[in-house]
Amino acid sequence: GSCSSGCSPRVSSAVAMAKSTNHTAHNQSYKNHRNGIKKERVGFSVKGSKPSRKGMDPKFLRNQRFAKKWNGKGRSSDE
Numbered sequence: 001g002s003c004s005s006g007c008s009p010r011v012s013s014a015v016a017m018a019k020s021t022n023h024t025a026h027n028q029s030y031k032n033h034r035n036g037i038k039k040e041r042v043g044f045s046v047k048g049s050k051p052s053r054k055g056m057d058p059k060f061l062r063n064q065r066f067a068k069k070w071n072g073k074g075r076s077s078d079e
């Protein structure tokens with residue numbers, strides 16, 4: 001088709017810039033599997049570690065510490 005005054009002239013394919021790839025998933029699956037795809041555990045960021053108690057209520061933490069310390073070996077029933 002014919003073009004009115006607003007068209008730019010076509011550049012021949014020999015002079016035009018090379019096309020570049022916009023996106024590819026090549027090698028990504030390999031990289032992900034190198035260290036294994038780990039299942040994210042709720043409240044745990046890294047396997048084997050516990051979530052930080054920093055910023056939690058100190059009164060609750062103190063009580064939790066005693067609860068763990070005496071868990072299952074509290075006062076005997078005959079007292």
